[in-house]
Amino acid sequence: MRVASRTRRRISLIGIVGALVIVGVSMSVHRHYTADVPWLPGEEKLIWSIEASVEFVGNGRPAKVTLRRPTDQQGFSVLSESGASPGYGLAFLDDGDLPAAQWTTREARGLQRLYYRAEVLQRSAGGIEDNVPAPALRSPSWEEPFSTAVNAILDKAYQQSSDPFTMARQLTALFQAREPAQDVQLLINGVGSENLTALLADMLQSRDIPAATVYGLLLEDGRRRQRLRPLLRVWSGDESQVFRLDQEPAESRRPLLLWQPTRGYTLEVEGGSSSELFFSMIRSEQTDYGQVARALGTANGWLGFSIHDLPIEEQAMFKTILLLPVGALVVCLLRILVGLRTSGTFMPVLIALAFIETSLLTGLIGFLLVVSVGLMIRSYMSHLNLLLVARISAVIITVIAIIALFSVFSYEVGLTEGLKITFFPMIILSWTVERMSILWEEEGWKEVAIQGSGSLLTAVAAYLAMTNPWIRHLSFNFIGLQLVVLALIILLGNYSGYRLLELRRFRAMVGPKPDAS
Amino acid sequence: MALLSRFFASPGSLRELGIVGMNGRNIDLIARLNPRRLYPLVDNKLKTKQLAEQHGIPVPGLIHAVDTQRDIRELPRLLARRSGFAVKPAKGSGGKGILVITGRRPGEFIKSSGMSLRLRDISHHVSNILSGLFSLGGSPDTAVIEELIEPDPLYDDLSVEGVPDIRIIVYRGIPIMAMMRLSTRASDGKANLHQGAVGVGLCIQTGRSVNAVQFSDLVTSHPDSGADLRSIEIPNWPDMLELSARCADATGLGYLGCDVVLDVNRGPLLLELNARPGLAIQISNGSGLAPRVAAVDALPSSALLEAPADRAHRAQSMFAASA
Numbered sequence: 001m002r003v004a005s006r007t008r009r010r011i012s013l014i015g016i017v018g019a020l021v022i023v024g025v026s027m028s029v030h031r032h033y034t035a036d037v038p039w040l041p042g043e044e045k046l047i048w049s050i051e052a053s054v055e056f057v058g059n060g061r062p063a064k065v066t067l068r069r070p071t072d073q074q075g076f077s078v079l080s081e082s083g084a085s086p087g088y089g090l091a092f093l094d095d096g097d098l099p100a101a102q103w104t105t106r107e108a109r110g111l112q113r114l115y116y117r118a119e120v121l122q123r124s125a126g127g128i129e130d131n132v133p134a135p136a137l138r139s140p141s142w143e144e145p146f147s148t149a150v151n152a153i154l155d156k157a158y159q160q161s162s163d164p165f166t167m168a169r170q171l172t173a174l175f176q177a178r179e180p181a182q183d184v185q186l187l188i189n190g191v192g193s194e195n196l197t198a199l200l201a202d203m204l205q206s207r208d209i210p211a212a213t214v215y216g217l218l219l220e221d222g223r224r225r226q227r228l229r230p231l232l233r234v235w236s237g238d239e240s241q242v243f244r245l246d247q248e249p250a251e252s253r254r255p256l257l258l259w260q261p262t263r264g265y266t267l268e269v270e271g272g273s274s275s276e277l278f279f280s281m282i283r284s285e286q287t288d289y290g291q292v293a294r295a296l297g298t299a300n301g302w303l304g305f306s307i308h309d310l311p312i313e314e315q316a317m318f319k320t321i322l323l324l325p326v327g328a329l330v331v332c333l334l335r336i337l338v339g340l341r342t343s344g345t346f347m348p349v350l351i352a353l354a355f356i357e358t359s360l361l362t363g364l365i366g367f368l369l370v371v372s373v374g375l376m377i378r379s380y381m382s383h384l385n386l387l388l389v390a391r392i393s394a395v396i397i398t399v400i401a402i403i404a405l406f407s408v409f410s411y412e413v414g415l416t417e418g419l420k421i422t423f424f425p426m427i428i429l430s431w432t433v434e435r436m437s438i439l440w441e442e443e444g445w446k447e448v449a450i451q452g453s454g455s456l457l458t459a460v461a462a463y464l465a466m467t468n469p470w471i472r473h474l475s476f477n478f479i480g481l482q483l484v485v486l487a488l489i490i491l492l493g494n495y496s497g498y499r500l501l502e503l504r505r506f507r508a509m510v511g512p513k514p515d516a517s
Numbered sequence: 518m519a520l521l522s523r524f525f526a527s528p529g530s531l532r533e534l535g536i537v538g539m540n541g542r543n544i545d546l547i548a549r550l551n552p553r554r555l556y557p558l559v560d561n562k563l564k565t566k567q568l569a570e571q572h573g574i575p576v577p578g579l580i581h582a583v584d585t586q587r588d589i590r591e592l593p594r595l596l597a598r599r600s601g602f603a604v605k606p607a608k609g610s611g612g613k614g615i616l617v618i619t620g621r622r623p624g625e626f627i628k629s630s631g632m633s634l635r636l637r638d639i640s641h642h643v644s645n646i647l648s649g650l651f652s653l654g655g656s657p658d659t660a661v662i663e664e665l666i667e668p669d670p671l672y673d674d675l676s677v678e679g680v681p682d683i684r685i686i687v688y689r690g691i692p693i694m695a696m697m698r699l700s701t702r703a704s705d706g707k708a709n710l711h712q713g714a715v716g717v718g719l720c721i722q723t724g725r726s727v728n729a730v731q732f733s734d735l736v737t738s739h740p741d742s743g744a745d746l747r748s749i750e751i752p753n754w755p756d757m758l759e760l761s762a763r764c765a766d767a768t769g770l771g772y773l774g775c776d777v778v779l780d781v782n783r784g785p786l787l788l789e790l791n792a793r794p795g796l797a798i799q800i801s802n803g804s805g806l807a808p809r810v811a812a813v814d815a816l817p818s819s820a821l822l823e824a825p826a827d828r829a830h831r832a833q834s835m836f837a838a839s840a
Contacts, residue, residue, distance in 0.1 A: 387650070496544040496545055497528065497538065498536075500525075502538045504526075509531075509800060509803060
């Protein structure tokens with residue numbers, strides 16, 4: 001009787017797992033052949049999907065919103081553009097040399113949201129030169145004492161340079177020195193550091209060098225709510241160069257897309273107020289399949305179902321969400337087959353997600369710092385005999401305080417890496433501290449060490465799996481494979497054999513070891 | 518390979534011994550035989566106690582169950598004439614939050630460890646229990662105040678603190694394996710084997726010790742008192758087995774851990790039940806659960822419907838000393 005029910009269970013299990021694998025694999029194969037999505041991540045050609053979202057508050061009157069669009073430029077070419085905006089008329093203006101998207105409506109009331117989306121191909125070299133003509137020269141003037149300072153600095157930069165570009169480079173170097181000269185400091189304080197680019201452009205203009213503040217976007221996969229960076233562009237004859245100010249070392253490696261290639265407004269809103277402009281972007285690895293997949297997605301039903309149909313902001317989110325099953329699979333493997341003990345079942349996956357943001361070493365150090373300091377403070381709090389909810393809340397505040405403290409400290413010391421500690425999920429960390437502290441009191445430090453290292457080991461394994469380029473490529477581009485992961489997890493859930501660590505636990509029962517042979 | 522076998526047993530050798538692993542226990546025993554809806558019966562000590570009383574299973578006497586903070590005001594009256602009692606969280610696990618008072622001095626209560634407490638401290642402890650300090654997930658709880666057990670003097674040398682209890686695993690109504698857990702100084706008075714308590718495997722047929730283990734190593738005497746662990750024989754053994762078989766009937770759980778103590782006046786008393794009993798009992802007994810599970814499964818189904826005393830008797834004849 002028992003055997004029969006077990007066989008029946010086994011059959012239905014094999015049925016479910018088999019169905020999941022067949023559906024998952026055939027979805028993936030279908031996608032591979034019809035949408036031309038490769039099995040391996042490609043490196044040569046990159047497409048960036050960039051979405052600009054304009055938000056403003058309409059005042060009930062007709063509204064006209066004009067947003068600059070990016071053009072083909074050094075390193076990039078624009079493949080396609082689209083806009084989403086219910087209730088608005090949308091036109092892509094190409095008159096003159098500054099293309100723009102223009103939304104118009106008779107009545108805009110309350111919070112309005114407009115989207116513009118472009119697919120941009122990143123080229124390793126070459127591309128079309130953008131021949132944006134130099135802006136007209138202006139002759140700005142400054143009041144004393146700024147005027148004297150401006151002239152002194154310009155003279156110095158002029159002396160140390162040979163042409164407009166080298167002069168601009170010298171000028172930015174003077175302003176970005178670790179300890180700027182006194183006259184430079186005077187100007188920085190006078191205009192405010194956020195207006196530096198405009199100041200430099202004006203200064204160059206005053207020496208008849210065409211220069212302007214332009215705006216560009218730093219491209220990084222999966223970023224949301226980004227803003228444009230002000231940049232200094234300098235012309236000399238037909239040529240021009242772009243200079244970046246105030247950038248972190250890590251940012252200089254990221255590709256820069258010029259959004260607003262010359263002087264002027266990026267966004268103009270008539271009939272509304274409080275306008276905001278945000279960008280989301282996502283990197284897709286191959287050239288052609290992006291568009292093909294999208295065309296298919298709308299054309300042929302559920303088999304073509306693809307995350308690529310979503311707005312980019314949601315796509316960027318899904319890039320992470322679709323990795324979670326991989327993390328869960330790692331946890332299942334380590335707990336069911338190896339028998340590692342972790343503090344909180346899926347806490348390691350969330351920690352691994354934080355590691356993705358912070359990089360592994362920074363993440364590990366940050367995690368150990370926060371948890372160990374948290375444990376110390378928590379052990380003092382246990383004398384206060386607080387009730388549970390109040391205790392956890394107190395731990396949350398403590399953890400936030402620790403994180404804030406470390407951020408400020410590392411910033412002061414000059415370690416910008418330390419700022420990344422804020423990527424940690426604070427509520428999860430608080431629970432970790434609370435659980436570890438209870439464990440310490442009840443079972444002693446050994447158990448804390450076992451579970452703590454088990455958690456970290458699992459987190460690192462999940463991190464390695466979730467950052468693997470191939471796994472990232474597959475999980476995002478082949479939704480069907482999620483079903484295969486599900487099937488694997490269901491199979492693991494039925495594994496009733498020994499765990500690796502149990503072979504050790506019960507070692508003593510197997511009598512003297514058979515060394516004699 | 519030699520190095521590997523020094524640290525790891527081969528899966529084949531464990532299977533030969535019939536060792537049940539965690540995955541096997543979770544799938545083949547717990548998930549199959551213990552319906553989730555029955556868990557509250559064993560996870561709540563108050564419910565277990567009421568259930569046991571309905572089925573005529575002897576338990577330590579209940580003095581009072583405190584379930585509201587208001588009720589705490591009754592404590593002085595309730596405890597006035599008591600010289601000893603135990604306060605337990607109904608939903609606590611692993612011995613958390615248990616306070617044992619073994620004596621009185623004017624205005625003071627003496628803990629089992631010798632520390633003295635005032636009534637105010639006890640009220641505070643009860644209040645902590647009610648707010649869920651010791652319960653799983655911090656859910657509100659009930660404090661159970663019960664009479665003290667008077668352990669058989671036989672046990673005096675066997676445990677440094679508290680009363681040694683006897684864990685009996687009951688599979689589909691038939692007791693299949695048993696052990697006694699002795700707290701040590703290394704385990705800090707606790708009865709958890711992985712913390713250093715000694716597990717003494719007991720023969721189901723006779724109630725005699727077959728094997729004793731601390732930290733997975735064989736021992737022959739109690740590490741603190743030096744008491745000989747090879748010659749332990751549990752009195753009233755058939756009664757204990759019968760009691761555990763009755764617990765299986767009362768709860769309906771097919772894989773059940775019964776924790777039993779021997780009171781000098783009242784005989785075997787049920788302390789608590791466990792729907793997810795652990796696997797260390799196999800190490801204490803030096804043998805695996807799987808062959809005994811298979812032996813019970815091979816019984817005709819009529820054998821599983823016999824009276825508890827008959828099933829206890831059957832178990833005694835089935836599981837003679839293996840070591």
